[in-house]
Amino acid sequence: MSKLGKKRKQFIFVALVVPMLLLIAFVVFPAIDLFRMSFTNWDGYSPEKELIGMANYVSMFQNKDLWMSLKNNAVYFFIHLFMIVVELAFAVLLTGKLRAAKFYKTMVFMPYIINGVAISYAFSYFFSPINGAFDAILSAVHLESLIRSWLSDPKIVNYVLAFVSLWRFSGYHIILFMAALQSIPQDQMEAAEVDGATTWQLFKYIQVPAIMLMVDFVLFDNIRGALQVFDIPFVMTAGGPGYASSTFTLYTIKTAFTFSNFGLASTMAVAIMFMIVIIYVVQNYLIHGLVLKDRRK
């Protein structure tokens, strides 16, 4: 074997083994340990823990506060899902020949690179009932009748928080869509234009099928993000009032650290993993199987 061939084999071996070892050490092993812990009553600090069978799973299904928290996650999921269409439209607009497109791109991406906790604090003051900027804006335009208790009314608090989440993450999705749109071969687009395709036809028959992989990723990211949302409700409302704006992750963390029940919290973490997979499979089936009828094939 030539020296180059030997080196190539060595490289392939190292490139495969090192990530695999890291994956096993930091993902697979902790996941197995998490699964094992979900069958124990570990309090998070005692040296000993007992196996308690399925008790944590039974307790999880009987916990109404937890399922109310999951309902709040659904608000984030559906609002973000609806906005994906708008984000895609923005991406197409910004990819086209728009005046000051670079400026808009920067502005759109900016919220994503700002620290999430800082954003949450800023919006806490923005929606504050006393000296809050949002109420001041409404008053300035004579819309005082619209002023609400933005962060303490259980009926609207989740929508306010989901709006902050949108403000933060929409730019990220737009940039992902733009990257995918820019990877479409220009000759393909130009050929279609020469053949007389309209902007809508270009979008429907060339751009959307070409970026379907990215759409899939954004949809998956939406499920994962919506189910794991934490920092915004944690800082802005601490899940309150009561559990009105609590989320699945927030409740899991409260279970682990406030109520010292790491066993039950592990069960919730296992549940969230399964939920992400199940929702993704269902969503994939609905979008590809029923709506698009798998046009990308």
Place this chain on the structure above:
Amino acid sequence: MKKRIIASILTCALTASLFIGCGSTGGNASETPAAGTKEAPATENVETSEDDAASAASNEELSGTLTFAIWDNNLNDFIEENDMVGKFQEQYPNVDVEVEKIKDDSEYWNAMKMRASANQLPDIMFNKPFTLSRFKDYLIDLSGTQACANNELASGYALDGKVLGIPMTSGYEYVFYWKDMFEEAGVEVPTTWPEFEAAAKTLQDHFGKDNPDFMAIACGLKDEWPDYPYMEFMPALESANGQNWNTMASQDAPFAEGTDINKAYNKVYNLFTSGVLGKDPLGLGNDQVTSLFAAKSAAILALGDWGLQNIANGTDDISQLGTFYLPTRNTESDPYNVIVQGDSFMGVTTHSKNQEAAVAFVEWFYSEAWYPSYINYVSSASSMKNFPKDKDPVLAESDTLCPDKVLVMYDGGGDDFTAIQNETTFDYKKLGAQMMTEGFDLNAALDELNTKWAEARAKLGIQ
């Protein structure tokens, strides 16, 4: 060639840093006797010199690095401004101290729990009364120390006869109020709960008519925890029993009608829902309401003694600021119960590899060399018998107004209570915030807690 030059430079830098490191240690070592010489009086007799020499020699025998984990911003500032490590090393030259500041106490407990399970607790950690039983297996007994002997409260918090932490301060709870606002509204300082409710109502009516943002009582319920003077302490004040949580742990229906906690929470519920917390207390956090109180957009604020520093930071003039103790009694003929608790219990962990040095640090911390200057820096009261501290005039007013107070020493709850609390997910601070939500039914909530409580006791086998 280029690589060799870079390697040589790096080697030189490493060697130089080693020399600098050694030099600095040498400096410390040489400073110690110098400081000792400076402090020693010229007329000192030979016997004392021998004792000092023996003590210094034994101090030098201790060595190692201690990790000291804290969350308190005021303590952190004082440590940095006053070179705590340097001062400690004047007496213990071979012991280094690494101060580890954690954001706040909630984060602190999270970090400590994880570190406890990983056998990596710091050498010296702090506890609150309600965390002592949680970490009791990881703390060594300090009952034989001088610091414990001199502490007013330490032995009162002993678990199974072991003193697991020395409280750094005595924590008193106050109701801060603006005297000029009380005067303008024609309100007297209340001494009973009905008077307190009436005063708050009068203040709200008086100032609220011109200022829709006004709060007679400021309470940042968005953060939930600021309701603790009511939700955490009032059951103990109502029953005059600092062990209230532990008593509840031995009952199947502690929230039933007629019980102390039921009475206390009904009082809190009636107060909170009477409109005296302003238009949207659930939309404001503690920092916001403290600022608003400092700006006189609120007339009353219930907080611990530490709250004085936060209020003073938000205003230039505290000449009209006063305090009284939360009057939870129904009539003037009832005893005026006042909560006192040990706060910030300094303990040495079983994970410490230098336990002897860590105990020496605790002794030093509570000695003349450090504690008096620290306790005078903070607004909290001293917990040490040998270093009494006069209260700040603002805080002292509450004692003048209430000469007949009965102190109730608060216990955060033992093992049984903590186990039931975890099992039932009973969160009194959250319950206080929930009282302000639409459709909240206190009786239904307390009934549900009773059911869960009895089930938890049966499940956990608690008698």
